[in-house]
Amino acid sequence: MKAFKSLLVTALLAAAGSSLAQGGTLTVATAQDPQSWDPIDTFLVAWGTVAHNLYDGLIIRTPDLKLQPGLATKWTSLNGNKTLRFTLRQGVKFHNGEPFNAGAVKFTFDRLLGPEGKKGPQQANYNSIKQVKVVGPYTVDFILSQADPVLLTKLAGYGAMIVPPRYIKEKGDAYFNSHPVGTGPFSFVSYKNGESIKLQAFKGYWGGAPKLAGVTYRFIEEPATRVAELQAGRVDIAAAIPVAQAATVKGNPNLTLQAVPSPTVQALRLNVSHGPTSDLRVRQALNHAVDRDAIIKSILQGYASPIASMQSSKSFGYDPNLKAYPYDPAKAKQLLQAAGVKPGTTVGIDFIGTDAVFREVAQAVAGYFQVLGLKPELKTYETNTFYSDIIPKNKTTNAYQMGWGGWTFDFDNTAYLLYRSGQFWNPDYKSKELDALLDKQHNLSDQKQRLTILRQIAKYTRDQAIDIPLYNQQDLWGVSKRVQGFRAPSDSLLRLNTVSVK
Amino acid sequence: MARYLVLQLSQALLVVVFVTLVVAVMLRFSGDPAVAQFQGASAPTAEQLREIREALGLNQPFLVQYGHFLGGLFTGNLGTSFRGDTPVGSLIRDAMPPTLLLALCSLLISVAISLPLGVYSAVHRGGWADQLIRFVSLFGLSFPNFWLGIMLVLIFGVTLRWLPASGYETPASLVLPSVTLGLILTSTTVRLLRAALLDVLGSQYVTVARSKGLSERRVLYKHALRNTAIPVVTFIGLQFGGLIGGGVIVEQVFAWPGLGSLALQAIANRDYPVLQGTVTVLAIIVVLVNLLVDLSYGLFDPRVRME
Numbered sequence: 001m002k003a004f005k006s007l008l009v010t011a012l013l014a015a016a017g018s019s020l021a022q023g024g025t026l027t028v029a030t031a032q033d034p035q036s037w038d039p040i041d042t043f044l045v046a047w048g049t050v051a052h053n054l055y056d057g058l059i060i061r062t063p064d065l066k067l068q069p070g071l072a073t074k075w076t077s078l079n080g081n082k083t084l085r086f087t088l089r090q091g092v093k094f095h096n097g098e099p100f101n102a103g104a105v106k107f108t109f110d111r112l113l114g115p116e117g118k119k120g121p122q123q124a125n126y127n128s129i130k131q132v133k134v135v136g137p138y139t140v141d142f143i144l145s146q147a148d149p150v151l152l153t154k155l156a157g158y159g160a161m162i163v164p165p166r167y168i169k170e171k172g173d174a175y176f177n178s179h180p181v182g183t184g185p186f187s188f189v190s191y192k193n194g195e196s197i198k199l200q201a202f203k204g205y206w207g208g209a210p211k212l213a214g215v216t217y218r219f220i221e222e223p224a225t226r227v228a229e230l231q232a233g234r235v236d237i238a239a240a241i242p243v244a245q246a247a248t249v250k251g252n253p254n255l256t257l258q259a260v261p262s263p264t265v266q267a268l269r270l271n272v273s274h275g276p277t278s279d280l281r282v283r284q285a286l287n288h289a290v291d292r293d294a295i296i297k298s299i300l301q302g303y304a305s306p307i308a309s310m311q312s313s314k315s316f317g318y319d320p321n322l323k324a325y326p327y328d329p330a331k332a333k334q335l336l337q338a339a340g341v342k343p344g345t346t347v348g349i350d351f352i353g354t355d356a357v358f359r360e361v362a363q364a365v366a367g368y369f370q371v372l373g374l375k376p377e378l379k380t381y382e383t384n385t386f387y388s389d390i391i392p393k394n395k396t397t398n399a400y401q402m403g404w405g406g407w408t409f410d411f412d413n414t415a416y417l418l419y420r421s422g423q424f425w426n427p428d429y430k431s432k433e434l435d436a437l438l439d440k441q442h443n444l445s446d447q448k449q450r451l452t453i454l455r456q457i458a459k460y461t462r463d464q465a466i467d468i469p470l471y472n473q474q475d476l477w478g479v480s481k482r483v484q485g486f487r488a489p490s491d492s493l494l495r496l497n498t499v500s501v502k
Numbered sequence: 503m504a505r506y507l508v509l510q511l512s513q514a515l516l517v518v519v520f521v522t523l524v525v526a527v528m529l530r531f532s533g534d535p536a537v538a539q540f541q542g543a544s545a546p547t548a549e550q551l552r553e554i555r556e557a558l559g560l561n562q563p564f565l566v567q568y569g570h571f572l573g574g575l576f577t578g579n580l581g582t583s584f585r586g587d588t589p590v591g592s593l594i595r596d597a598m599p600p601t602l603l604l605a606l607c608s609l610l611i612s613v614a615i616s617l618p619l620g621v622y623s624a625v626h627r628g629g630w631a632d633q634l635i636r637f638v639s640l641f642g643l644s645f646p647n648f649w650l651g652i653m654l655v656l657i658f659g660v661t662l663r664w665l666p667a668s669g670y671e672t673p674a675s676l677v678l679p680s681v682t683l684g685l686i687l688t689s690t691t692v693r694l695l696r697a698a699l700l701d702v703l704g705s706q707y708v709t710v711a712r713s714k715g716l717s718e719r720r721v722l723y724k725h726a727l728r729n730t731a732i733p734v735v736t737f738i739g740l741q742f743g744g745l746i747g748g749g750v751i752v753e754q755v756f757a758w759p760g761l762g763s764l765a766l767q768a769i770a771n772r773d774y775p776v777l778q779g780t781v782t783v784l785a786i787i788v789v790l791v792n793l794l795v796d797l798s799y800g801l802f803d804p805r806v807r808m809e
Binding site for chain 1: 533548556655770771
């Protein structure tokens with residue numbers, strides 16, 4: 001019996017030892033199954049959370065949003081910023097053994113900008129690229145139709161991940177969709193729709209083999225279940241912890257809660273085309289009416305920070321000196337009176353009804369409007385209807401929810417699309433002055449000048465009170481204490497090559 | 503019998519086609535799938551939206567799109583998902599076993615519990631056990647199933663850690679979702695069975711059977727129960743359809759990769775082919791189960807003849 005026991009102990013130790021040597025596996029729960037692993041098909045944050053382990057871009061963005069060499073070791077601007085020359089990393093292999101070189105880069109962008117890319121939402125992000133030219137086996141030139149100051153950041157993002165030419169030509173796009181191959185630190189094992197994707201360490205990764213043996217991502221849409229699985233220890237990292245559950249995670253001795261500022265900002269945009277909000281004084285009054293700090297403290301439990309324009313402090317174009325309208329109900333009443341708005345005037349607030357947190361925010365804002373003697377009317381919509389029908393077709397009433405994730409962390413991306421006249425997301429605001437500013441910075445490559453103009457734009461939108469900027473959300477991640485070396489990134493692009501488990 | 507079947511099947515076909523038409527029309531009234539590709543994360547230009555619509559075949563007139571779908575349906579091709587190029591047929595094939603398994607297990611659980619409870623309750627009508635059973639089943643009926651699901655997750659998944667709280671991996675994963683769905687169904691079945699049995703027990707032929715001196719046991723099993731079968735089987739058949747489609751919320755709570763989750767995902771993405779395909783398959787299952795229920799009447803009551 002004793003012999004048996006010691007045998008068992010030895011066996012267990014051996015097993016433990018070997019699992020340590022292999023690095024162990026990690027389970028991550030995300031809220032959404034992207035359903036396609038092809039970089040050009042998707043715009044989902046959930047995709048980035050998984051796929052940045054499978055793929056590399058020419059450039060990599062670190063968790064604190066710094067750009068660093070990825071598959072390109074260096075890049076230089078030529079021809080007055082009309083050409084970007086990349087020197088590529090040598091000796092890199094795709095997971096299927098195919099070599100990475102200039103041909104692969106050209107293939108990737110030809111595909112993205114060609115007919116295959118038309119089916120997906122990524123193409124338009126890269127239309128400043130006229131052509132990708134192979135200069136040498138490890139040198140490529142991006143010939144640009146115009147200078148694109150945000151391109152480098154984009155190359156670290158979604159659609160620009162480098163894909164294997166031979167594999168895709170042989171197996172076809174449909175197969176590639178569900179059997180992805182890249183150059184990243186983990187390679188694909190299996191994918192089950194609506195359920196999970198399994199990855200394993202790629203020993204030949206150019207940045208050194210990962211410390212984990214493998215990663216499983218599980219798609220659990222229901223937040224309560226996601227948190228439950230984290231508490232039960234069946235999940236090691238859970239994304240998108242709802243604010244209401246933050247305390248549960250924080251209070252659990254086996255877990256930690258990591259809160260990072262996300263790209264997402266929430267605002268109520270004010271419709272200038274009709275109703276009382278067409279008057280600047282009314283828009284300013286509504287801005288003065290809302291106590292942002294109170295909303296952040298009570299509804300978001302502090303997991304957000306106030307904003308003065310549609311961008312976070314992490315965004316290029318942010319101006320620390322630009323202040324939001326201070327909370328001043330007396331001033332607001334004065335402004336309303338000056339604008340001739342009678343007590344009891346209806347002000348509509350439109351928002352997405354399935355967003356539990358914003359529902360509370362909208363109710364709070366309605367309360368503030370009521371204090372001014374206005375009659376707020378809350379109207380809810382389903383996400384897709386709201387974004388594809390109500391906003392772009394100018395069917396909103398007066399104030400409407402505008403949640404915006406500026407994934408490039410550059411105000412251009414946000415401001416141009418939200419305020420330039422004629423843009424899809426800007427159904428009602430038209431100003432020649434603002435258009436001129438937006439256009440000017442859009443094609444500029446001098447970052448100093450751009451910063452100045454972007455700040456002018458932010459100030460202009462604030463002065464015109466086009467919206468009521470509310471807050472910059474924080475992403476909450478629940479992390480088991482067995483996980484070592486994990487830092488939640490601001491852009492949700494998880495790279496788990498330096499993470500290990502106890 | 504053959505004539506009856508042909509009639510029923512053609513009716514069923516009509517129902518399925520009608521359901522797909524309603525779904526197709528309603529879908530097109532609610533948001534743009536091209537915009538859904540962006541999910542609010544970035545902004546499409548008009549040009550880009552046009553290209554995506556073209557690539558997805560959405561620029562064609564509605565009748566042409568619907569015609570394509572129907573044509574495909576009869577040749578067994580349900581199209582490809584807007585998300586990536588996955589064939590809808592293969593998505594449904596993968597989602598079908600989890601859903602059927604869940605529905606079947608919930609049904610078994612509910613029958614296993616409700617049959618003895620219902621019979622006992624009716625036979626011992628008015629007794630304390632009857633009162634208790636009626637109270638508990640009313641209580642059970644009043645729970646929304648997502649709430650019951652989350653409670654079970656918290657108790658058995660988080661606190662006791664006996665069972666996995668979600669997923670579709672081992673037989674143990676099946677326990678919590680099927681108990682959740684099964685319990686909801688149990689409450690109704692108990693009450694229905696009790697009422698039907700009481701009705702029969704009060705009828706004249708039971709009195710006659712009793713007066714002939716048959717044992718109470720024989721009266722119950724040989725005569726009464728058989729006659730409660732039709733309403734109960736009808737109810738369970740109807741519920742099975744509901745279980746297949748209505749397991750949506752339970753599938754959501756337990757991250758169960760079935761047809762319900764697939765349909766929800768498709769709605770969020772405005773993935774027309776996937777949603778149309780899923781709804782069609784659900785409709786076919788419900789219609790077939792009801793047909794089977796109809797056919798089963800003959801087994802319980804020889805007077806029912808399919809003419």
